Structures are given as structure tokens and as C-alpha cells.
Amino acid sequence: MTQPLRVALLGCGVVGSEVARQLLGRPEEFAARTGASLELSGIAVRSLDRERPGIPAGLLTTDARALVADADIVVEVMGGIEPARSLILSALESGASVVTANKALLAQHGTELIKAAHDAGVRLEYEAAVAGAIPIVRPLDDSLAGDRVTRILGIVNGTTNFILDKMDAEGSAFDEVLAEAQELGYAEADPTADVDGHDAAAKAAILSSLAFHTPVQLDDVHVEGIRDVSPQSVELAREQGYVIKLLAICERVAADDAAGMEPGVSARVYPALIPRGHALAAVRGAYNAVFVQAEQAGSLMFYGQGAGGAPTSSAILGDIVSVARRRVLGGRGKYSPATGRLRIVPLDEIPTQYHVTLDVADKSGVLSRVTEVFAARGVSIESVRQTVSEQEAAEGRATLVISTHRSVESALAGTVGDLKDLDVVNDIRATLRIEGAA
Amino acid sequence: MTQPLRVALLGCGVVGSEVARQLLGRPEEFAARTGASLELSGIAVRSLDRERPGIPAGLLTTDARALVADADIVVEVMGGIEPARSLILSALESGASVVTANKALLAQHGTELIKAAHDAGVRLEYEAAVAGAIPIVRPLDDSLAGDRVTRILGIVNGTTNFILDKMDAEGSAFDEVLAEAQELGYAEADPTADVDGHDAAAKAAILSSLAFHTPVQLDDVHVEGIRDVSPQSVELAREQGYVIKLLAICERVAADDAAGMEPGVSARVYPALIPRGHALAAVRGAYNAVFVQAEQAGSLMFYGQGAGGAPTSSAILGDIVSVARRRVLGGRGKYSPATGRLRIVPLDEIPTQYHVTLDVADKSGVLSRVTEVFAARGVSIESVRQTVSEQEAAEGRATLVISTHRSVESALAGTVGDLKDLDVVNDIRATLRIEGAA
Structure with missing residues (x-):
């Protein structure tokens, strides 16, 4: 030390x-x-x-x-x-x-x-x-430094995204949603910097400077805010498969000899229609996302919380x-990332959630026999779904799909082992885990 | 130099x-x-x-x-x-x-x-x-070094995501889609490293080591591949609002004194059901994405191309x-990112795409008068949509929504200026731009 x-x-x-x-x-x-x-x-x-x-x-x-x-x-x-x-x-x-x-x-x-x-x-x-909280400065400055960034589309202001998202979801008017955002603390008492695009413009200047290795200042950024976005525009956009987002756009402009166009960079902020299938269209509420296109890397997206004390x-x-x-x-070398010595927890001890598909005998009492096995291992069941196809009916079989609540993996694996021994279970067709559920 | x-x-x-x-x-x-x-x-x-x-x-x-x-x-x-x-x-x-x-x-x-x-x-x-191409090592190693990462869910193998995505979209069987992926060059002749999860497991070991500052090796990672994922499982998952993805999961396991659980880390790879609303569910084809949760940063996602020569x-x-x-x-200081001197291209010279909403007189010849204005400026129209509400009909008005093809901003802005002077145009209700369209 x-x-x-x-x-x-x-x-x-x-x-x-x-x-x-x-x-x-x-x-x-x-x-x-x-x-x-x-x-x-x-x-x-x-x-x-x-x-x-x-x-x-x-x-x-x-x-x-x-x-x-x-x-x-x-x-x-x-x-x-x-x-x-x-x-x-x-x-x-x-x-x-x-x-x-x-x-x-x-x-x-x-x-x-x-x-x-x-x-x-x-x-x-x-x-x-x-x-x-989204790492975007370092990726542009270091990770993409060997590539040629051609374009950035960023949702970089949470307040305006919250407002536009609400307008899109509820059909409400700008003033109404702004007042609500102010009440919830998503917008300042003086919302000018956010809703008129100045905050996004400052970020566009920083991103452009980084991406294109050229100085871009606030004054170089064309800015339009979202005050004039009407419920009618939001509705029309929706009908045509678009959603309106306030975008910070940073573009490398290629030379075009025919048009007498010299190469350069463009940085601009305005509300724009983007196709609902675009990755940025799925950015909801006060979240931020930056979509980057580069010659070698192709399309990248960085997504997360753009404001707030903790992020x-x-x-x-x-x-x-x-x-x-x-x-x-002194910048040479690197502090070893593996300084800790946390133990590796074996899968058996990890709480997971199971999704089990069983081929069972189609007769009364089967469900209670099966659920007893889960209960005996202390595994609680979230849902059971039984289906019988025509062929299954003819053969006296049924399909049982069981989702469990979270339980320790060893109990779940043990349960599946016990089910195999049950005479009413013909086959365990699939055992998968559920992840990413709230 | x-x-x-x-x-x-x-x-x-x-x-x-x-x-x-x-x-x-x-x-x-x-x-x-x-x-x-x-x-x-x-x-x-x-x-x-x-x-x-x-x-x-x-x-x-x-x-x-x-x-x-x-x-x-x-x-x-x-x-x-x-x-x-x-x-x-x-x-x-x-x-x-x-x-x-x-x-x-x-x-x-x-x-x-x-x-x-x-x-x-x-x-x-x-x-x-x-x-x-996705910057994830540096963000974990540097950007999140002051935070405490709690969990990573990664789609880090393009071959298996391509296969599972196809199975989900087309209901086809694993073997069938694997053969197709091999023909298209998305899967190797010997697909073992990909489909049995070993490639994803290596990445899980690297991500865990970085995220949790503790050495995690390949042998520490529990691995299950996707060979046994059946069309029935894919179908059942869909019916219940899930999609099956091969996930690399890296988790910090908190101490739990009641359960006698010491703290540690878990690294594992298996096909899992994730809710269709989860950000990872939208990762299609051979794309990769890494979803990171940290105590301060909250949820982050990094998305892009995970393989291929150029990325x-x-x-x-x-x-x-x-x-x-x-x-x-020597690691001190930093090479100034603003080494270039590209000119700032004014908005007027940038090709954009307009979406114009007009309040027009509802009478014959209006559409041709309006479209003439676009033609005179060399702006080509992609679509025109005319609607007349009951109130508009009563007042002899109509709404015209026009999307243009890409044209230089100055020509588009000029067109809108000309439209203002047209006697059949009562009002220009909105002028927005379209971005992110293919």
C-alpha cells in the first residue's frame, strides 16, 4: 500500500x-x-x-x-x-x-x-x-478508439423521455405531463434546460467531440425542444408505426464531391419520429440509451439510468x-482485478426457479401425488398447467407444466429426481430454469 | 511524435x-x-x-x-x-x-x-x-470499479442465440436449425463449443472475475448447453410469456446467517426462460447483450455484435x-481526444426526412397544389395520408400528413416555408423529422 x-x-x-x-x-x-x-x-x-x-x-x-x-x-x-x-x-x-x-x-x-x-x-x-450511470464516455474514448464512429443517436435526457413516453402511453398533453413530472420530481421547477433541449445539446457536444476526435462546442449544436410536440403528432406517429423521442444526434458527414460537400460533423438535438421496431423506441420512462454505429463494430447500444444521485x-x-x-x-500495469478471494458457490446452494414439463398418467389423483413430491422437499409451486392433446387422451396421458417459486437448486433437483420415481409420471420432458423475472 | x-x-x-x-x-x-x-x-x-x-x-x-x-x-x-x-x-x-x-x-x-x-x-x-465489439470488459473493470456489481445476465454466444431465436420464431427443431446455421456460417462444423455452452462458460468466468474482483476459472462455471431444448419447451415458454435464451449468469451471493450461507460468487450457463418483457428477450439473431445490475448504477445493458471479423x-x-x-x-495524462479539426456542418446541409402535418382546405386540387410545392424544391414524397374528422368536414378542412424521402434540410425547411404561403394551407400543425429508419 x-x-x-x-x-x-x-x-x-x-x-x-x-x-x-x-x-x-x-x-x-x-x-x-x-x-x-x-x-x-x-x-x-x-x-x-x-x-x-x-x-x-x-x-x-x-x-x-x-x-x-x-x-x-x-x-x-x-x-x-x-x-x-x-x-x-x-x-x-x-x-x-x-x-x-x-x-x-x-x-x-x-x-x-x-x-x-x-x-x-x-x-x-x-x-x-x-x-x-451508463458507461459511454470511456467506451467512445477507449474501446472504440480504433474504429470509426459514423453516427450516434442518444436518448440522453430522462425528463423529456419521461414526458414523451407518458404522452405516448396516455395521449395526454405536454403541459399536463410536465406538471405531473414536476410533482414526481422527474422535472425541475424551471424545466427549461431539459424541455428546450439544452441539457441534451451539452451531451451531444461532448459525445461528438469524443466520437469524432474534433472539438464540438455547445454553440455548434442545433437545438429544438419538445414544448411544441402535440398529442395529435404523438397519435399520428403511433398510427404510422413511429414513436416520438428527443434525440441527440451526432453524425460524421462524408465528403460528397458531386454535391460539393466537404466532410465534417453534425451535432443536433430535436424531437424525431423513430420506427417502433428501433432499439431506442423501447427506452421507457426516465431511462437513457445511446445507440452507436461504427464502421467495424456495427451497431451498439448502451442502456441504463441517466440521472439521480446513486447512478x-x-x-x-x-x-x-x-x-x-x-x-x-503511474499508469503502467494495472491493478489486478482479482484481489478478492470470494468462494465459488456451487450451483446446489443457489436459489433458482424451475419450470418442469411432465408426461403423466391422465387419471384422478395424479396432481396431488405430483404436488406432494414438491411439498415434501419444501418447494412451493407458483403455477400448474395441465393440457391433454387428442393423442394424449387416446393414450391416457397428459402434459403437466409446473413453475415453482424460488428455492434452493438442490431441493429443486431433488424434487425432479423424486418425480422420476413416481409411478404416475411417464417421463420428465424438460427441466428449465426461469431467470430475469421480477 | x-x-x-x-x-x-x-x-x-x-x-x-x-x-x-x-x-x-x-x-x-x-x-x-x-x-x-x-x-x-x-x-x-x-x-x-x-x-x-x-x-x-x-x-x-x-x-x-x-x-x-x-x-x-x-x-x-x-x-x-x-x-x-x-x-x-x-x-x-x-x-x-x-x-x-x-x-x-x-x-x-x-x-x-x-x-x-x-x-x-x-x-x-x-x-x-x-x-x-461490445465494450463490456472496460466498463466492468473501470467504469463500474467504484460500484458493487450484484448480477450479470449475458447472451454472450451468437450461435446459440441464433438457433434459439429461429426455434422461437419458426417452431423448428434444434437439429434442423443447427444444420441451417452451419450452412449460413453462423455455426462451426463442430458446434460443440457453442451449443454445449463451453464458449459462454469461458466468458462467464472472465465476466465474474472482473465484476467480483475474485478469480473465477472455467472449471468453476456450471454448464448446460441447448441440445435438449425441444420445440415443445419453446412453445410452452411462449404460451406463458417467456422466451428461452442461453444465459451466462454471474451472481454475487450475499451472506445469509440464518441459512448458514457464506458470501460468494456463482457463475453458471444454462438455457433459461426469461419474461418476454425483459430487455434481453428482444436480443435477436446472432446479436449479444450483457445485462448488468449494480448497487448504485441500477440496471445497465450493453448490446451489439458479439462475433465476426470486423466487430x-x-x-x-x-x-x-x-x-x-x-x-x-507513460499513462499519465491522456492523448487529447480533440486532435482533428473537422468542420461543423450546419443543419441546412444535412439530409433529413420530414414528417409534416398540414391543416388544409378540403377541396379538389389541394393535394396537387401541395405536392407541387415539394416538387419545386426537388423534395420527393414517400407517403401522403389525408383524414377528415366530422368537425373538419363541417368546417371544410382536412388534415394532410406527408412523409418525405431524405432530402437536404434547407430544401425541406424551404418547402415548409413555401407551404405557409399557399392559400389552401390553413396551418402547418407540426414539422418533425424521422430518424433511425432503415
């Missing part, structure tokens, strides 16, 4: 306080994953008055500058342009690595910040700035671990 | 030759993205006899050891355990970074290889080993760029 790394947190709102609680609550895990203990050195806040559950008051300070000057890793979750920009620049210049979730700042001053990090030889990470903190903590590892190892 | 980096390629099959063609075909792009030119120093093959289109014969060698000894980056795409394992170990020991797509090797000797890379202070990357090469090239950047910059 090397020296502890001092982590300074700028901001203590929904996201900041979640990041603080995680860092304070799981110190051994972060140490095991980075090779150094991560010490939360302080949290810069605007005012010390407010109560913050789970956050020791001694960590709070209003002197962000002093906190930054003494940190190895600076985590900026205060939002806004200033003083966030100045604090990040001063952190980078003093040799700290920076993790930020500030999409507006990156969309306007990303080039400056990335250059400052590069010049200082430190890392600037911002996975949380686009689509919350956003997941992305930020991932960035913190990532920059901490680099500081510990 | 620093010195060129020497890249040695081990293997020249479908994937290897695609990697070679990309490295040879886009040298400026790789140099711009890494800060060094990547020089393909040679390709180790078993025999020099075969013709390899697009690959200069002078690059081929049968002396893999000599090639490895003189490389900065070694890319292993030969497959199998030996000599791949020895060559990778010798590359790591001599200080080269290694990129591999070899899932069988990683699932059996991953711990040894990762330790060797760590001890040598170099990188070992293997994004292509799981789910081809797999995308992941490998991303790893090559990633390790090359680290060698150039």
Missing part, C-alpha cells in the same frame, strides 16, 4: 453527498481496488448551515480553493460554469487528477480543460457527465477508482 | 487479417489517436502457403518467438492454449503490452496472465474476448490504441 490519496469533493448536493457516503462507507473496498486508501479530505459547500445526513460536519468547508490546493484527486459536482472552471483549472495545474460530472462546463470549455489536463500530465475524467455517483466513483489506480501505478 | 511502436500480430485468420488490414489501411488515424505511428512489424502464421488478400506476404513469418521478442505491442488472435500462453507470457516478461481475444486462455489462465502483466508493469487488454477487430484495435497511448504518455 502506498500513501493515502487525498480526495477533495466540490459540492454536496444529491450526487455529492452520495459520493461522500460511499467513500466514507466502503473504505476497504476502495483501498483494495486502487492499492491506496482514499481519504476524503473535505467537502466544499456554499454554506455550512444545512444539515447533511451521513456527512460529518467536520468535513465541510466553504474554502474550496484551500481544499483543492491540498488534494490528489478533485471531484467537482457543484455544477455551473464558475467557480467550477477556475477550481478545476487550478487543480489540474497543481497536479491533481480531476473527476467531474459537469456537462455544461465540458460542453463550453471542454477543449480548454482537456488541454490543461494534458499539459499537466494528469487525468480529467467525466463519465458521469453524459447519461449518468451518477456510480460513474463518478468509477472515475475516482480509475484515476487513483493510475496515480498508484 | 515519438518513435514508432512495433506491433506484432500472432495469427492471421478472419479476425487477425481484419486487424492487419485496418492497421495498414489507416496509419494516419492510428498515429493521430495515439501520438505514435503503429508499425505492423510482422504476422506469425502456421504456414506461409495460403493466400491472404490485402496482406503483404513479406509481413508473414512462422517464427512467432522472434516476432514477439522484438515488439512493443503483441496482439494474440491465434486462439487455443499453447503456444498462445507461452508467447503472451514471454511478451509480457520482455516488457511488451499484450492485446488478446483468447477467451479460452483467459478463462483457464487469466490469473497467471494478469499477474504476469502486473509484475512486468505492462498492460494486458482483452476487450474482444467477451461479446466481440471483433474493432475491440482489438481499441485495445491497441489504448495500450499505445499509455506507452506514449
Whole structure:
């Protein structure tokens, strides 16, 4: 273990306080994953008055500058342009690595910040700035770096997707659904940044810069919001097999000599009709998804929660671990991912859910004989379904399909073994498990 | 620019030759993205006899050891355990970074290889080993490193998903569909590794090791294949709202003091029923998808092509760029992603597709007047739909919904401007664009 790394947190709102609680609550895990203990050195806040559950008051300070000057890793979750920009620049210049979730700042001053990090030889990470918990920044920046991205279609704003999804599902009007979203906390009191597309535009600028290795700023993005989307448009779209989604679109434009078109990139945000069969059409509620097309990779999609304290903190903590590892190892090598020694649990001990198809004798009392076998093993049955085809009837047989509740695999396997010995069971036709049920 | 980096390629099959063609075909792009030119120093093959289109014969060698000894980056795409394992170990020991797509090797000797890379202070990357082009290794290893992954459900074998999807769509039997898949090249002549679940099991071992930071090897994975899945089971599943998929399941098992259960991990592969509403149920054909649940991030899904020369090469090239950047910059700092200077193409020049809703006068000749306006701007119409509600009829109005073919935005916007001036058009109710259509 090397020296502890001092982590300074700028901001203590929904996201900041979640990041603080995680860092304070799981110190051994972060140490095991980075090779150094991560010490939360302080949290810069605007005012010390407010109560913050789970956050020791001694960590709070209003002197962000002093906190930054003494940190190895600076985590900026205060939002806004200033003083966030100045604090990040001063952190980078003093040799700290920076993790930020500030999409507006990156969309306007990303080039400056990335250059400052590069010049200082430190890392600037911002996975949380686009689509919350969904890993999309690193995949574009690293995984697809050897490919040529041609197009990105993103649902990157949860508020507008929630509204459009409700309008589609219920036929209601924009104003009505917006009011409801505000009540539920899915939309801000001032919803401008979301419904007029500015939030999505900032993300489109960041995604375009990453995907096309060219600086794209907020002003370069064409923006239209969803205020004018009418119930009639939603209805017409549905009738024609479409659904309306607010899309952030980033496109590589090929040269077209015939049309006198030079190559370039296009970044734009507007509500658009997409076919209901498209993978993005299935993105419901406040979820986010980013659909990426690349020359070699083909079509990829990344799906998950795009906002909220916990999901956003997941992305930020991932960035913190990532920059901490680099500081510990100087970027060469990699901290062994297999640091733990959890035991391998044999299948027998795992709770699973069985779906058993039996060929049984078609006579009275069979069902009770069969269900007794389950009961004897303590396995509870969720549903039984008996069918008799014409041929089965002629042969005095029936098909019994039984779904169980969750039970330990060994009990389920034992039950199936017992069923084999039952005289009323002719054959066990299939034993499958059910997964992914709620 | 620093010195060129020497890249040695081990293997020249479908994937290897695609990697070679990309490295040879886009040298400026790789140099711009890494800060060094990547020089393909040679390709180790078993025999020099075969013709390899697009690959200069002078690059081929049968002396893999000599090639490895003189490389900065070694890319292993030969497959199998030996000599791949020895060559990778010798590359790591001599200080080269290694990129591999070899899932069988990683699932059996991953711990040894990762330790060797760590001890040598170099990188070992293997994004292509799981789910081809889909970035899943890096998201688990980096992006989710600050979170606690609880469960992974993966469709990670394209051959079996193709077969099960066909059985579901057509009601056909396993043997029949397997033969068809073999004819189409979706299944190997010897399909054992795929249909018996061994390929998926190797991926489950790799995913579990990454997600749970604990060594999980191939032998630790419980495996059942899909040979016994009958058309009857597929049909019964459908009737009950399920679809059968071969799943790779990686689970963190919580301690349960009451049941005397110690914490641990479970890795298993078997065909299972999943609800048709589950995101994985929509994964069709030979596509792959990995569904991840984590404590903070919630549910995430990664979707794309899991196999094939081009998709797999995308992941490998991303790893090559990633390790090359680290060698150039020593891992501190990051190569600025905004190295290019592509122009921003204004929306006016972008080809889009319009969906226009008009309130028009309900009289003869209106349609031709309206369509003339589109024709005058060179915009071709895909469909026109006219409806007249009772109220509209009473008021002598009608609704016209027009979808255009792709045309340059300025022509479409101009058309809408012209329509406003048309006396038979009362109102332009909505102008939306269509995206994501085939």
C-alpha cells in the first residue's frame, strides 16, 4: 500500500453527498481496488448551515480553493460554469487528477480543460457527465478508439423521455405531463434546460467531440425542444408505426464531391419520429440509451439510468477508482482485478426457479401425488398447467407444466429426481430454469 | 511524435487479417489517436502457403518467438492454449503490452496472465474476448470499479442465440436449425463449443472475475448447453410469456446467517426462460447483450455484435490504441481526444426526412397544389395520408400528413416555408423529422 490519496469533493448536493457516503462507507473496498486508501479530505459547500445526513460536519468547508490546493484527486459536482472552471483549472495545474460530472462546463470549455489536463500530465475524467450511470464516455474514448464512429443517436435526457413516453402511453398533453413530472420530481421547477433541449445539446457536444476526435462546442449544436410536440403528432406517429423521442444526434458527414460537400460533423438535438421496431423506441420512462454505429463494430447500444444521485455517483466513483489506480501505478500495469478471494458457490446452494414439463398418467389423483413430491422437499409451486392433446387422451396421458417459486437448486433437483420415481409420471420432458423475472 | 511502436500480430485468420488490414489501411488515424505511428512489424502464421488478400506476404513469418521478442505491442488472435500462453507470457516478461481475444486462455489462465502483466508493469487488454465489439470488459473493470456489481445476465454466444431465436420464431427443431446455421456460417462444423455452452462458460468466468474482483476459472462455471431444448419447451415458454435464451449468469451471493450461507460468487450457463418483457428477450439473431445490475448504477445493458471479423477487430484495435497511448504518455495524462479539426456542418446541409402535418382546405386540387410545392424544391414524397374528422368536414378542412424521402434540410425547411404561403394551407400543425429508419 502506498500513501493515502487525498480526495477533495466540490459540492454536496444529491450526487455529492452520495459520493461522500460511499467513500466514507466502503473504505476497504476502495483501498483494495486502487492499492491506496482514499481519504476524503473535505467537502466544499456554499454554506455550512444545512444539515447533511451521513456527512460529518467536520468535513465541510466553504474554502474550496484551500481544499483543492491540498488534494490528489478533485471531484467537482457543484455544477455551473464558475467557480467550477477556475477550481478545476487550478487543480489540474497543481497536479491533481480531476473527476467531474459537469456537462455544461465540458460542453463550453471542454477543449480548454482537456488541454490543461494534458499539459499537466494528469487525468480529467467525466463519465458521469453524459447519461449518468451508463458507461459511454470511456467506451467512445477507449474501446472504440480504433474504429470509426459514423453516427450516434442518444436518448440522453430522462425528463423529456419521461414526458414523451407518458404522452405516448396516455395521449395526454405536454403541459399536463410536465406538471405531473414536476410533482414526481422527474422535472425541475424551471424545466427549461431539459424541455428546450439544452441539457441534451451539452451531451451531444461532448459525445461528438469524443466520437469524432474534433472539438464540438455547445454553440455548434442545433437545438429544438419538445414544448411544441402535440398529442395529435404523438397519435399520428403511433398510427404510422413511429414513436416520438428527443434525440441527440451526432453524425460524421462524408465528403460528397458531386454535391460539393466537404466532410465534417453534425451535432443536433430535436424531437424525431423513430420506427417502433428501433432499439431506442423501447427506452421507457426516465431511462437513457445511446445507440452507436461504427464502421467495424456495427451497431451498439448502451442502456441504463441517466440521472439521480446513486447512478451518477456510480460513474463518478468509477472515475475516482480509475484515476487513483493510475496515480498508484503511474499508469503502467494495472491493478489486478482479482484481489478478492470470494468462494465459488456451487450451483446446489443457489436459489433458482424451475419450470418442469411432465408426461403423466391422465387419471384422478395424479396432481396431488405430483404436488406432494414438491411439498415434501419444501418447494412451493407458483403455477400448474395441465393440457391433454387428442393423442394424449387416446393414450391416457397428459402434459403437466409446473413453475415453482424460488428455492434452493438442490431441493429443486431433488424434487425432479423424486418425480422420476413416481409411478404416475411417464417421463420428465424438460427441466428449465426461469431467470430475469421480477 | 515519438518513435514508432512495433506491433506484432500472432495469427492471421478472419479476425487477425481484419486487424492487419485496418492497421495498414489507416496509419494516419492510428498515429493521430495515439501520438505514435503503429508499425505492423510482422504476422506469425502456421504456414506461409495460403493466400491472404490485402496482406503483404513479406509481413508473414512462422517464427512467432522472434516476432514477439522484438515488439512493443503483441496482439494474440491465434486462439487455443499453447503456444498462445507461452508467447503472451514471454511478451509480457520482455516488457511488451499484450492485446488478446483468447477467451479460452483467459478463462483457464487469466490469473497467471494478469499477474504476469502486473509484475512486468505492462498492460494486458482483452476487450474482444467477451461479446466481440461490445465494450463490456472496460466498463466492468473501470467504469463500474467504484460500484458493487450484484448480477450479470449475458447472451454472450451468437450461435446459440441464433438457433434459439429461429426455434422461437419458426417452431423448428434444434437439429434442423443447427444444420441451417452451419450452412449460413453462423455455426462451426463442430458446434460443440457453442451449443454445449463451453464458449459462454469461458466468458462467464472472465465476466465474474472482473465484476467480483475474485478469480473465477472455467472449471468453476456450471454448464448446460441447448441440445435438449425441444420445440415443445419453446412453445410452452411462449404460451406463458417467456422466451428461452442461453444465459451466462454471474451472481454475487450475499451472506445469509440464518441459512448458514457464506458470501460468494456463482457463475453458471444454462438455457433459461426469461419474461418476454425483459430487455434481453428482444436480443435477436446472432446479436449479444450483457445485462448488468449494480448497487448504485441500477440496471445497465450493453448490446451489439458479439462475433465476426470486423466487430471483433474493432475491440482489438481499441485495445491497441489504448495500450499505445499509455506507452506514449507513460499513462499519465491522456492523448487529447480533440486532435482533428473537422468542420461543423450546419443543419441546412444535412439530409433529413420530414414528417409534416398540414391543416388544409378540403377541396379538389389541394393535394396537387401541395405536392407541387415539394416538387419545386426537388423534395420527393414517400407517403401522403389525408383524414377528415366530422368537425373538419363541417368546417371544410382536412388534415394532410406527408412523409418525405431524405432530402437536404434547407430544401425541406424551404418547402415548409413555401407551404405557409399557399392559400389552401390553413396551418402547418407540426414539422418533425424521422430518424433511425432503415
